[in-house]
Amino acid sequence: MxxxxxxRALGHVLDEGHLARADELPRLIERAARAAxxxxxxxxxxxxQQIRLVALPRLPQDVIAEEQETMDIDSSLAGLAYRTQxxxxxxxxxxxxxxxxxxxxxxxxxxxxxPRLGAETLRACEHLADLAALLVVAKSLHSDSLIxxxxxxxxxxxxxxxxAFLPPRTIGTRxxxxxxxxxxxxxxxxxxxxxxxxxHTLHLTLLDAMGHDxxxxxxxxxxxxxxxxxxxxxxxxxDIATAIDDVLGAWIxxxxxxxxxxxxxxxxxxxSWINCAHPPPLLIRDGRILPDALHRTSxxxxxxxxxxxxxPTPHQERLQPGDRILLYSDGVTEARSPTGDLFGxxxxxxxxxxxxxxxxxxxxxxxxxxxxLRAHQNHRLRDDATLLLVEWHPTAATQGETRGANGRxxxxx
Numbered sequence: 001m002x003x004x005x006x007x008r009a010l011g012h013v014l015d016e017g018h019l020a021r022a023d024e025l026p027r028l029i030e031r032a033a034r035a036a037x038x039x040x041x042x043x044x045x046x047x048x049q050q051i052r053l054v055a056l057p058r059l060p061q062d063v064i065a066e067e068q069e070t071m072d073i074d075s076s077l078a079g080l081a082y083r084t085q086x087x088x089x090x091x092x093x094x095x096x097x098x099x100x101x102x103x104x105x106x107x108x109x110x111x112x113x114x115p116r117l118g119a120e121t122l123r124a125c126e127h128l129a130d131l132a133a134l135l136v137v138a139k140s141l142h143s144d145s146l147i148x149x150x151x152x153x154x155x156x157x158x159x160x161x162x163x164a165f166l167p168p169r170t171i172g173t174r175x176x177x178x179x180x181x182x183x184x185x186x187x188x189x190x191x192x193x194x195x196x197x198x199x200h201t202l203h204l205t206l207l208d209a210m211g212h213d214x215x216x217x218x219x220x221x222x223x224x225x226x227x228x229x230x231x232x233x234x235x236x237x238x239d240i241a242t243a244i245d246d247v248l249g250a251w252i253x254x255x256x257x258x259x260x261x262x263x264x265x266x267x268x269x270x271x272s273w274i275n276c277a278h279p280p281p282l283l284i285r286d287g288r289i290l291p292d293a294l295h296r297t298s299x300x301x302x303x304x305x306x307x308x309x310x311x312p313t314p315h316q317e318r319l320q321p322g323d324r325i326l327l328y329s330d331g332v333t334e335a336r337s338p339t340g341d342l343f344g345x346x347x348x349x350x351x352x353x354x355x356x357x358x359x360x361x362x363x364x365x366x367x368x369x370x371x372x373l374r375a376h377q378n379h380r381l382r383d384d385a386t387l388l389l390v391e392w393h394p395t396a397a398t399q400g401e402t403r404g405a406n407g408r409x410x411x412x413x
Contacts, residue, residue: 006124009035010131017135022143026058029110029132036128037121038112043100043132044071044078045108047150048185049374050367053078053109054149071109074371078109083364087126093117098126100133104172106363107133151186158217159188165221170363171195174395175266176202179363180388181370184381190216190257191329191384194224196231197266203231204262206327206388208278210255210303219255222247223302227261237261237274238311241302248303257302260327269319269392274312277301279333282349283317284324287356289349293317294325324362324391326352331385335377343376362389 009032016028026043033041044053053076055069073079081088081097085106089096096117100107110129114121140146155163170179178195182188190209195202205227209219223244230243240261248255260281262273273281276299283293299312319325328348335343351372355365366389373385 006036006120006127009124010127013128013131013135017131020135020139022139022146023057025132025135025139026056029128030058032128033110033112033125036124037114037116037118038125039114040112041125041128042111043108043136044111045100045136045146045150046073046082046106047152049152049183050106050181051371053082056146056149073367078111081109082106083367085361087122089117096122096125098122098129100129100136102133102137102168103170104177104363105137105168105170107136153186155186156189158212158214159186161214161217162188162192162220165224166192167194167196171197173197173266174393175398176264176390176392176394177362178202178204178388178390179366180386181366182384182386183370183374184384187212188217188384189213190220191331191386192220192224193327193386193388194227195388195390196228200265200267202264202266202390204260204264204273204327204388204390206260206278206329206386207257208259208329208331208384208386209257212384215252215255219248219252219257219303222252223257223259237263237272237314238307241274241276241299242307242311245302245305245307249305252303255303258330259302262325262327264319264325264390264392266392266394267398269321269323269394271317271319271325272314274314275299276307276312279328279330282326282328282352283319284326284352284356285320285322288353319392321392321394324352324356324389327386327388327390329384329386331381331383332373332387334383335373335381335385337376338378341376343373347372347376362391365389 013032020028030041043056047054052070052072071078073082077088078097081099085099087098095113098110100110110132112125180193189212192207194205207220207223209216226244226247227240230240258278259276260278264271281294283290296315300306333345351369355368366387
């Protein structure tokens with residue numbers, strides 16, 4: 001396929017995509033794939049728990065017929081493309097699965113078929129998969145049809161409230177990746193997470209509100225809004241913790257909350273954090289856990305005004321390139337099997353180490369870990385369990401920029 005034809009096909013998707021309904025996207029993408037040299041194309045999106053890939057129907061009348069068309073993420077070739085974020089082809093070369101990625105967030109897979117899926121066609125379809133990911137994410141913000149397609153069961157009111165406030169599960173740049181998972185996805189109540197990037201800073205928050213009801217979800221939503229409002233005004237970490245403390249005390253009294261609020265300088269690797277009665281973060285270096293590396297004296301929880309007179313004190317640690325930081329709620333380590341066996345810190349660290357040894361990227365590490373946790377509890381979690389994994393992987397250019405800046409400033413502390 002000529003480059004001009006590819007450009008026209010992608011341009012047509014962009015032009016039509018602005019006003020297209022969500023249910024029109026599969027046909028729009030398939031027409032572009034045919035123009036690129038493929039015979040057929042199907043869009044599959046990952047379900048909320050990242051267990052299976054679910055087909056988007058090409059025609060309204062196909063909804064019922066194609067309702068059960070799914071592919072398992074852990075056992076299918078399409079799932080392999082999703083897990084590795086790399087194009088996968090069948091042995092005869094007539095079917096290809098292309099990952100749909102929005103930034104670094106995995107969205108789903110574009111499946112294309114044809115007897116002549118040559119390099120040019122595949123490259124054009126890879127661009128098309130990227131464009132499809134952008135359109136799916138954009139339409140999901142205001143399309144119940146896409147949102148419900150990604151769900152396998154109804155969602156509780158408090159879960160709906162919390163998910164409405166959460167950012168994308170995975171964000172990142174060339175220098176850092178942050179990824180999170182939260183279970184039970186359809187019944188979460190008190191847990192929540194946040195991550196956000198500015199020019200050279202990754203902001204992180206993990207919250208655990210007492211209880212598992214609508215008030216817990218409201219407390220987490222209010223805390224996230226307070227965190228963002230305070231952070232975006234230029235306030236420091238202690239100010240964010242104090243502001244959350246004040247808001248909870250004023251509007252949602254008697255609702256305690258634990259939290260880790262942190263920021264990472266993506267140039268230098270300097271990690272600063274506040275821990276308010278939460279499990280301490282874990283530092284993973286060279287494929288192993290460094291015991292107690294980030295264990296500090298914990299501050300009092302949020303919600304009772306403990307920090308009004310004396311804001312919590314931040315802690316600091318300097319990371320090395322390739323380091324990972326894992327934040328988690330106590331619902332992870334305190335998860336019990338049907339026989340009463342705790343998941344515990346040892347299982348958590350073992351799972352993290354195995355994933356690191358396998359070379360899994362941060363999003364896949366967490367997906368596997370949360371599946372292990374769900375299996376441990378026979379897929380019936382009794383408490384919220386949240387995991388947030390950060391990997392600092394600075395580029396050579398970033399490290400050179402940092403060394404230069406340190407040299408001009410007379411060295412770093």
